[in-house]
Amino acid sequence: MSVGQTETRTGTIKAVPVRHPGRWVAAVAVAVLAAMLVNNLITNEAYNWAEQLKYLFSPAVLGGVRNTIWLTVAAMIGGVLLGILLALMRLSANPLLRGAAWLYVWVFRGTPLFTQLLIWGNIGALFPTLGLGIPFGPEFVTAQTNALYSAAAAASLGLIFNEAAYMAEIVRGGIQSVDLGQQEAASALGLTKAQTLRRIILPQAMRVIAPPTGNEAISMLKNTALVAAVPYLELTFTVQNIYSHTYQIIPMLVMACIWYLFLSSIMMIGQHYLERYYGKGYAR
Amino acid sequence: MSEIMNMPGDALADGLMVKAERVCKNFGHVEVLKGIDLSVRQGEVMCIVGPSGSGKSTFLRCINHLEKVDAGRLWVDGHLVGYRQRGDKLYELREKEVAAQRRDIGMVFQRFNLFPHMTALQNVMEAPMLVKGESRDAAKARAEQLMERVGLSDRMGNYPSQLSGGQQQRVAIARALAMQPKLMLFDEPTSALDPELVGEVLDVMRDLAREGMTMVVVTHEMGFAREVGDSLVFMDGGVVVEQGVPREVLANPQHARTQAFLSKVL
Numbered sequence: 001m002s003v004g005q006t007e008t009r010t011g012t013i014k015a016v017p018v019r020h021p022g023r024w025v026a027a028v029a030v031a032v033l034a035a036m037l038v039n040n041l042i043t044n045e046a047y048n049w050a051e052q053l054k055y056l057f058s059p060a061v062l063g064g065v066r067n068t069i070w071l072t073v074a075a076m077i078g079g080v081l082l083g084i085l086l087a088l089m090r091l092s093a094n095p096l097l098r099g100a101a102w103l104y105v106w107v108f109r110g111t112p113l114f115t116q117l118l119i120w121g122n123i124g125a126l127f128p129t130l131g132l133g134i135p136f137g138p139e140f141v142t143a144q145t146n147a148l149y150s151a152a153a154a155a156s157l158g159l160i161f162n163e164a165a166y167m168a169e170i171v172r173g174g175i176q177s178v179d180l181g182q183q184e185a186a187s188a189l190g191l192t193k194a195q196t197l198r199r200i201i202l203p204q205a206m207r208v209i210a211p212p213t214g215n216e217a218i219s220m221l222k223n224t225a226l227v228a229a230v231p232y233l234e235l236t237f238t239v240q241n242i243y244s245h246t247y248q249i250i251p252m253l254v255m256a257c258i259w260y261l262f263l264s265s266i267m268m269i270g271q272h273y274l275e276r277y278y279g280k281g282y283a284r
Numbered sequence: 285m286s287e288i289m290n291m292p293g294d295a296l297a298d299g300l301m302v303k304a305e306r307v308c309k310n311f312g313h314v315e316v317l318k319g320i321d322l323s324v325r326q327g328e329v330m331c332i333v334g335p336s337g338s339g340k341s342t343f344l345r346c347i348n349h350l351e352k353v354d355a356g357r358l359w360v361d362g363h364l365v366g367y368r369q370r371g372d373k374l375y376e377l378r379e380k381e382v383a384a385q386r387r388d389i390g391m392v393f394q395r396f397n398l399f400p401h402m403t404a405l406q407n408v409m410e411a412p413m414l415v416k417g418e419s420r421d422a423a424k425a426r427a428e429q430l431m432e433r434v435g436l437s438d439r440m441g442n443y444p445s446q447l448s449g450g451q452q453q454r455v456a457i458a459r460a461l462a463m464q465p466k467l468m469l470f471d472e473p474t475s476a477l478d479p480e481l482v483g484e485v486l487d488v489m490r491d492l493a494r495e496g497m498t499m500v501v502v503t504h505e506m507g508f509a510r511e512v513g514d515s516l517v518f519m520d521g522g523v524v525v526e527q528g529v530p531r532e533v534l535a536n537p538q539h540a541r542t543q544a545f546l547s548k549v550l
C-alpha cells in the first residue's frame with residue numbers, strides 16, 4: 001500500500017473472524033449430555049416427583065429446613081467471632097496466647113468434623129457434671145451435664161468450634177494483608193490500637209476475608225448435615241427419618257438437594273453484595 | 285504531665301517545639317541514629333536532607349514515637365516523648381498516653397497512607413471524631429474547610445484510588461491538619477509523586493509554613509528547602525553533619541560530606 005491510501009485505513013476494520021471448530025464440537029457434546037439428563041429427569045420413574053412434592057413443604061421437612069438454617073447462621077456467627085479472637089491471639093505479642101491459638105487450630109482443623117460432632121454428642125460421658133467454681137478448688141454450683149445440655153447445643157457448639165479454627169486462619173490472613181502504613185497513619189493521628197483495629201484494619205481486612213467467608217458459609221450449610229452424628233434433626237436427618245418408613249430413598253434425597261440448592265443460591269446472592277460492600281474504594 | 289518537670293525549664297521559655305538530646309536508635313546491631321542534638325523553634329520550618337540510610341526518616345519517626353528512642357531524650361512542646369520521668373527513673377507511657385501525645389503532632393508519609401475504604405472527606409473527618417470525640421457535623425464542617433484549603437473541594441466524595449498522587453498527598457495533609465496539630469512532620473512527602481505533581485503539594489506546604497506552622501520536613505527538594513526552610517540540617521551516617529540557614533548551607537557547604545552530597549543532587 002502506498003502512503004496516499006492511508007485515508008481508507010482509518011475506517012472501522014471489517015476482517016474475517018478466526019473460526020473456532022473446537023467450540024462447536026464441545027457445544028454439541030454438552031448439548032447432548034444436557035438432553036440426556038433432562039430426558040432422565042422426566043422419564044425415570046425413580047425420581048417420583050409427586051412423592052417429592054408431597055413432602056417438600058410438609059411440617060417435618062420445613063422443621064428440618066428451619067434447623068438447618070439456624071444451625072448455619074449460629075455456626076457462622078459464633079465461628080466468625082471466635083475466629084477473630086483466635087486470629088488476634090495468633091497475632092499477639094504474648095507467646096502463650098499465640099501458642100494457645102495455634103494449638104486450638106491444630107486440634108480442630110486436624111480432626112474430622114464428623115468425629116468431633118460424635119464427641120460433642122457424647123460429651124456427658126467426658127464431663128458428667130458441669131460446675132462453677134475456682135479452678136482446682138471448690139465448686140459453688142454443679143449440675144448434671146445431660147440436664148443442661150441438648151442436642152441443639154451439641155450440634156451448634158460442635159460446628160462453631162470447628163468453624164472458628166478455619167475462620168481464625170482466614171481472619172489472620174486478612175489482617176496481615178493490610179498495609180503496615182495504615183497502622184502507622186492511624187497511630188500518628190492518635191488512634192488507639194482498639195480504634196485502629198475496629199475502624200481501619202478490620203474494614204480493610206474484610207475485603208480479603210469476605211470471599212472465603214462466603215465459601216465457608218456455603219460449606220457450613222452443607223456441613224450441618226453431619227450433625228446427624230449428634231444426633232440432631234436437621235434437613236438430611238429429617239428426610240432419612242421419612243424414607244426409613246416410606247422407602248422412597250432417592251426422591252427424598254433429591255428433594256433435600258433441591259432445598260440445599262435453593263438455600264445456597266440465596267447465600268450466593270448475599271455473598272455478592274457483601275463483597276461489593278467491602279470492596280468499596282478499590283478500583284477494579 | 286506537669287507533675288514533674290519534663291524538660292529543662294529554659295527550653296520552654298526559649299519557645300522550643302522540639303528538642304533532641306543525644307538521641308540514639310538501633311535496629312538490631314545497626315546504629316541508625318548516633319546521638320542527634322537538634323532544636324526546632326516554635327514556627328520554624330526545618331528541612332532535613334541527606335542520603336538514604338542517613339537516619340533522617342528514623343529521626344522524624346522518633347519525634348512522634350513511631351520509633352522508640354534507645355538513648356538520649358526527646359521533648360515535644362515541653363513533654364518527654366514516650367516516657368515519664370520521676371526522679372532519675374523513666375517509665376514507659378501507656379498506649380493511651382502515647383496516643384494522646386501524638387494528637388498534637390501531624391504526620392505526612394511518603395506513600396500517603398490514606399485509608400482506602402473511606403472517601404477523601406471521611407479520611408479527614410475520622411480522627412477528630414474518634415480521638416477528640418467531635419460531632420459528625422463539626423468534623424464535617426472543618427474537613428470541608430480543610431479540603432478547600434488544599435484545593436480539593438470538588439474531590440471530597442472520591443476514594444483515594446480515584447485521586448492522583450498529588451491529590452492523595454494533599455488529602456493526607458488535610459487529614460493531619462484536622463487534628464489541629466502544633467507540629468507537622470513530613471517524611472519525604474513528594475518522593476513518591478510524578479514530577480509534574482510535586483508542585484501542588486509543595487504549594488500547600490508553603491502556605492502552611494507562611495501561616496506559622498512548625499514543620500520538620502525530610503525532603504530531597506532543595507529548592508523548597510532554600511525558599512521555605514528556616515533551617516537546613518544535613519544528616520549522614522546517623523549524625524548531624526552540618527546545619528544552618530538553608531541558603532548558606534546550600535551555597536557554601538562547610539563539610540566535605542555535605543559538599544559531596546550536594547554536588548550530586550543540586
